[in-house]
Amino acid sequence: MLKLIPILLAILYALAMYRFSAWRTGRELDTRSTELADARLKALTDRMAQALDLPRIRVNIYEIEPVNGLAAPDGRIFLTRGFYDRYRAGEVTAEELASVIAHELGHVALGHTRRRMIDFSGQNALRTALAMILSRFLPGIGIYIANALTTLLAARVSRKDEYEADAYAAALLTKAGIGTAHQKSLFAKLEDLAGSRGGVVPAWLMSHPATADRIRAIETLESRWQPVTAD
Numbered sequence: 001m002l003k004l005i006p007i008l009l010a011i012l013y014a015l016a017m018y019r020f021s022a023w024r025t026g027r028e029l030d031t032r033s034t035e036l037a038d039a040r041l042k043a044l045t046d047r048m049a050q051a052l053d054l055p056r057i058r059v060n061i062y063e064i065e066p067v068n069g070l071a072a073p074d075g076r077i078f079l080t081r082g083f084y085d086r087y088r089a090g091e092v093t094a095e096e097l098a099s100v101i102a103h104e105l106g107h108v109a110l111g112h113t114r115r116r117m118i119d120f121s122g123q124n125a126l127r128t129a130l131a132m133i134l135s136r137f138l139p140g141i142g143i144y145i146a147n148a149l150t151t152l153l154a155a156r157v158s159r160k161d162e163y164e165a166d167a168y169a170a171a172l173l174t175k176a177g178i179g180t181a182h183q184k185s186l187f188a189k190l191e192d193l194a195g196s197r198g199g200v201v202p203a204w205l206m207s208h209p210a211t212a213d214r215i216r217a218i219e220t221l222e223s224r225w226q227p228v229t230a231d
């Protein structure tokens with residue numbers, strides 16, 4: 001029993017850190033964001049809201065430069081100022097931005113954002129506990145093995161979430177009459193943007209699976225839905 005105490009302390013510490021970082025993230029988002037007010041985008045989000053039977057979809061602008069979209073654990077949707085600027089500059093279309101909003105809505109609707117925070121605290125606790133245990137048997141390298149195992153597990157979970165969010169977005173965009181073409185064209189555009197900027201990959205792509213795989217997954221859905229939409 002005494003041997004377990006350090007592990008329990010590690011888990012408690014991880015949980016406390018998680019609560020603190022969730023609180024800090026929420027505060028950061030509150031102080032550095034405003035509601036998006038763009039007529040063309042609103043027309044598109046209203047069509048998606050109608051498809052979902054919601055009064056409206058609120059989207060917030062988060063005042064940071066990296067091109068990214070995110071869903072907060074409380075269900076709020078954010079686009080970064082950097083992403084919105086690309087749209088204002090004509091590099092990204094309103095429909096393409098709508099596809100990002102649809103993807104983030106998918107993370108919220110499918111419960112990923114809440115699970116992800118749990119996963120995150122769970123991951124830290126698991127990493128710490130594994131490192132402590134493995135270090136006893138494999139001094140020096142135990143911690144590396146613990147890190148690798150935890151990272152592998154986390155990557156597995158998030159890849160699955162990304163494909164699910166893409167599929168949700170594809171269905172929503174189809175139902176709202178916006179279509180899936182913009183989803184795919186955005187992926188290609190973001191890759192180009194990465195190439196032209198000396199390999200600086202937009203954050204939204206970095207945290208997601210390979211572009212070609214995502215496009216293929218959407219095309220599989222399209223081919224499955226074809227007979228229905230052709231009627």
Ligand SMILES: [Zn+2]
Nearest residue numbers: 103162165208
């Ligand atoms: Zn995602």
